[in-house]
Amino acid sequence: MSASILKYQGALSSLEPDAQRRLLARTGESDALVASRVQALIARVRTEGDRALFDFAREFDRVELAALEVPRERWNAALESIPSDVREALTRAARNIARAHAAQRPQSIEVETEPGVIVGRRPDPLSRVGVYAPGGRAVYPSSVLMGVVPAKVAGVGEITVCSPPGPDGLPGAGVLAAAALAGADRVFALGGAGAVAALAYGTQSVPRVDRIVGPGNAYVAAAKLQVVDAVAIDAPAGPSEILVVADASARPDAVARELLAQAEHDPEACCVALVVGAPLAQAVRDAVEQQARIARRGDIVLSALGSRGAVLRIDSLEEAWPFVAEFAPEHLLLATAKPSEDLARVRNAGTVFVGQRASVAFGDYLTGANHVLPTAGLARAYSGLSVLDFYRWTTWQRVTPEAAAAMADDVGTLADSEGLFAHAAAARAWRVP
Incomplete structure (x- = not known):
C-alpha cells in the first residue's frame, strides 16, 4: 500500500516524540488567527446587534436575508416536504433520544448532616437554551435532535435553534424539519460566531439564552469559548475524531469503514486506529487505501487521512490503554474479542462503542446516546451532552434551634480564626435555642 494517504503508520512505540505530541494535541496553527477574527465578530454583534448579523449573512453566507427568524410555517412545511x-x-431517532435522556433526569435530594441540620439540592430546568446546528459542508438534522430533545426532556422553558442560511435564506430543510419534530420554540437563520454571540448577549431579534449547546466549526468553537463570561456552554468542540482499538478478532474492512466515516466530516478530522500485530495493521491500512480511493467525499477523506490519519501497530491491548487515556477521543470503538471487559479499562472518552458491530454511525443517529461530544482531548475533563446540561441546581439548608445552638461555638471559632468577626457574632447569637 502507498504510504501517502496516512499521516502516521508503523509501531506506536516507535512514533517520534514530535509526531506523538502533534497527534495528541489536535490543534491547528490557525487557532490564534481564528480567535482574533472571532473576537472582532463578537464585538460587532454586541455593538450593532441585528445589523451585524445581516451583514454577516451577506459576507459569509452570500445571501440577503429578509428576516433573521424563520417563521414556524416554514419549519412545518419542511417537515411535510x-x-x-x-x-x-x-x-425513531427522536424517540430513542428522549428515552435515553429521560432515564438521566436528576432527582432532588435532602440529607441530614447532623441532628437538625438538613442540606438539600434541587434540579431546576434552565429558562432559555440555544442549540447550534452546523451548515456548510453538510447539514445535520441529527444535531438538532441531539440538542432540542434533551432540552425538552429536561423541561427548558424556551429552545432557540440557530443554523446557517442556504442560498434561499433558510437553514436546510432537514434542519427545519428536525426543529419542528423535536419541539423547538424559535429558529433563526444564523451561523458561525455571529449566531453564538447573538445567543450569548441577545440582539433586537434574538433572545439571550442561559446555555449554548451543539457542534460547529472552528469559528463556532472559538466563539463559545469567548462568550463564557455571559453564558454557559456544553463543551469546547472541534473537528470530529475517532480512535479504534482492534485485535485479531476485528475485521479490517470494518475498522477502515469507521475511520472513513469520521474522515468524511472535515479535512481536519482525526482518525486513528491502534491495531494488535503487524498482519492486521497491514490489512487495515490496505482496506483504508482501497476505501478512501473510491469514497464519495473523497477529497475531504483524503485530506483528513493525510493530515491526521493513523494506523499504528501495538504488540498487545495492554499497550493501548495508556494511549487511550491520554488521547481522550471523542469516539472510541473497541473492536476487540472481549469489548465489554475492555470497557472497564477505558478512561477519558466522549463515548465508547462496545464491539465492532456498535458502529459510531449508530450512535451518531439512532441509539439514543448523544453525539455532541468533547474533542481534542477534552474528554479528560468534559462529558458528552446530556439532560444534565439543561439544569441548574438550587441548594438549601435548614437548621433547627437546637442545631443552631450546637453549631454556634464551633462556627464562631472557625470564623475568628479567619478574621471574620461579624460571621462569628452572627453564629454565637444563636447559642441559646
Whole structure:
C-alpha cells in the first residue's frame, strides 16, 4: 500500500516524540488567527446587534436575508416536504433520544448532616437554551435532535435553534424539519460566531439564552469559548475524531469503514486506529487505501487521512490503554474479542462503542446516546451532552434551634480564626435555642 494517504503508520512505540505530541494535541496553527477574527465578530454583534448579523449573512453566507427568524410555517412545511422514510427515521431517532435522556433526569435530594441540620439540592430546568446546528459542508438534522430533545426532556422553558442560511435564506430543510419534530420554540437563520454571540448577549431579534449547546466549526468553537463570561456552554468542540482499538478478532474492512466515516466530516478530522500485530495493521491500512480511493467525499477523506490519519501497530491491548487515556477521543470503538471487559479499562472518552458491530454511525443517529461530544482531548475533563446540561441546581439548608445552638461555638471559632468577626457574632447569637 502507498504510504501517502496516512499521516502516521508503523509501531506506536516507535512514533517520534514530535509526531506523538502533534497527534495528541489536535490543534491547528490557525487557532490564534481564528480567535482574533472571532473576537472582532463578537464585538460587532454586541455593538450593532441585528445589523451585524445581516451583514454577516451577506459576507459569509452570500445571501440577503429578509428576516433573521424563520417563521414556524416554514419549519412545518419542511417537515411535510421531506421524504417519508427520512421523517420516519428522524421520528425513531427522536424517540430513542428522549428515552435515553429521560432515564438521566436528576432527582432532588435532602440529607441530614447532623441532628437538625438538613442540606438539600434541587434540579431546576434552565429558562432559555440555544442549540447550534452546523451548515456548510453538510447539514445535520441529527444535531438538532441531539440538542432540542434533551432540552425538552429536561423541561427548558424556551429552545432557540440557530443554523446557517442556504442560498434561499433558510437553514436546510432537514434542519427545519428536525426543529419542528423535536419541539423547538424559535429558529433563526444564523451561523458561525455571529449566531453564538447573538445567543450569548441577545440582539433586537434574538433572545439571550442561559446555555449554548451543539457542534460547529472552528469559528463556532472559538466563539463559545469567548462568550463564557455571559453564558454557559456544553463543551469546547472541534473537528470530529475517532480512535479504534482492534485485535485479531476485528475485521479490517470494518475498522477502515469507521475511520472513513469520521474522515468524511472535515479535512481536519482525526482518525486513528491502534491495531494488535503487524498482519492486521497491514490489512487495515490496505482496506483504508482501497476505501478512501473510491469514497464519495473523497477529497475531504483524503485530506483528513493525510493530515491526521493513523494506523499504528501495538504488540498487545495492554499497550493501548495508556494511549487511550491520554488521547481522550471523542469516539472510541473497541473492536476487540472481549469489548465489554475492555470497557472497564477505558478512561477519558466522549463515548465508547462496545464491539465492532456498535458502529459510531449508530450512535451518531439512532441509539439514543448523544453525539455532541468533547474533542481534542477534552474528554479528560468534559462529558458528552446530556439532560444534565439543561439544569441548574438550587441548594438549601435548614437548621433547627437546637442545631443552631450546637453549631454556634464551633462556627464562631472557625470564623475568628479567619478574621471574620461579624460571621462569628452572627453564629454565637444563636447559642441559646
